[in-house]
Amino acid sequence: MLVLGGLGFIGSNLAIKLCELGARVTIVDAMLPQYGGNLKNIESVKDKIDINYSDIRDTDSLGHLVRGIDMIFSLAGQTSHIESMSDPITDLDINCRSQLSLLESCRKFNPNVNILYASTRQVYGKPQYLPVDENHPTSPVDVNGINKIAAESYYTLYAKVYGMKCVSLRLTNTYGPRQHMHGAKQGFVSIFIRKALSGEEIQIFGDGNFRRDFNYIDDVVNACMLAIGSPSLTKQTYNLGSDQHYTILEFVTILRKYCEFSYKFIPFPPEHKAIDIGDYYADFSLFHNETGWKPVVSLEDGLKNTVDYFHEHAKHYW
């Protein structure tokens, strides 16, 4: 099986799990600077895994790699909302054009392959109601959200028109070991943990009362494995989420159980304010009802594991 973006956060955790289960895994990763690809991530399985260094924007190599494969986890992406505004064309090329190119390669060379696509809650934009279910209108607030909708729509279309086996999961805040910690590409969780472990002061935008749901990486990996090729699924698109949601301030309070740091409140920077979505948490009952999946790792346990991991391996991540 192929894991696109397999040296990144979710991809590497998934690749390790697949290896442990005895699967033959090929990782495809472009190791773009600052995009989260990190060989440290797969150190524990490096002798059991093939790594192909190529960029999903490279149509020819992708067309070669998809042949004869039974499953493709499409996890490579540009994840920063802010950078999708400062460099929208790169976001489009990676998050939109490459996904269509992947689907075309599969349609031509491997139409029976099972594909899982990692989509995002960002497609909904600012929630009109809570919790947000899959029928909520999509109204993205940034270029990243627009491009992720287009990509997800390609997967759904290829499933409907060509009968291809594609499913998209709309991920919410995923966190855990092997997360990209450099810069701000994977949201506030990574920034907070890095600052906390570095002894820097954490800055909370606004009053910290925005409410979010969080999924620990192991729960997301399980969801990906349950979803791909599952005969019990009736749709092409599902939310992940959690029954527990927390304000940013509650998140910080839990994080302070595991590391010492100070924090302060600051006004929203304008470039964040322009694309902020306010409260968000998902209704994931559709996916739960069809697969039985639900998150089993609490935020307390998940954050403890995360802090422990980065405490030990900090030098590889920042």
Next chain:
Amino acid sequence: MLVLGGLGFIGSNLAIKLCELGARVTIVDAMLPQYGGNLKNIESVKDKIDINYSDIRDTDSLGHLVRGIDMIFSLAGQTSHIESMSDPITDLDINCRSQLSLLESCRKFNPNVNILYASTRQVYGKPQYLPVDENHPTSPVDVNGINKIAAESYYTLYAKVYGMKCVSLRLTNTYGPRQHMHGAKQGFVSIFIRKALSGEEIQIFGDGNFRRDFNYIDDVVNACMLAIGSPSLTKQTYNLGSDQHYTILEFVTILRKYCEFSYKFIPFPPEHKAIDIGDYYADFSLFHNETGWKPVVSLEDGLKNTVDYFHEHAKHYW
């Protein structure tokens, strides 16, 4: 002002009208083979108009052309639903990537420009109710629809986040003089008229009972001029449409008033069936209420004008 795609169907009719009103018009057109660009279209104003031959996929020339301009009509596009499936990457590059690139150029070099974007009813997919208003969910049935939604969303986003003056019109079946008549890129109207005037038999898919709305080109040109930069508009996206709708068979019956031809019914070809949307007609009351626009040319008069035009100029069009 700039008219992108100005040698094509809608672009040329608009450029001629703008010229007649005394505007200084620059057309940008790549003259892609089979895409409808035709110098015959602007013959009547060729000495009053500047033509710049370049492709909207060319970011650098676009970045130069947008400077110092007060209005941009963004009408260049790949319009064939069928070709968006057989060559989806080209559809993406023209209909999606180039629009984002245009917006980026304007944001950097001319943020106060007024932009009109020609979107399409195709964004809705198969109607869930009729008439289709702007709140109808978008659920495109082909790659063209997905890419047009993305493009329209970029325009809306740039208006909201950067305060840029963008408006999108969702066009329905536009027809009239200067329509692209070669091949099947502009839908069944052009195919029927070409066959009718060439004495070929018209093939109607299914039973011909699908219902559609039609806008004559002059009405669409008026809508574009009313919409761009209008201070009375409160939204970023509007339907065009008509109070009159017709089945395909009724359309053929009217066409037979102006030219002689035979027709027969054939089953839907599978590639058409897979992406067909059934009945469609739009609710355009939002645009009517805010601008006063409504179509004034009947299908009878419009088809007569169209048949007369192509009867006289056939050799330039097929």
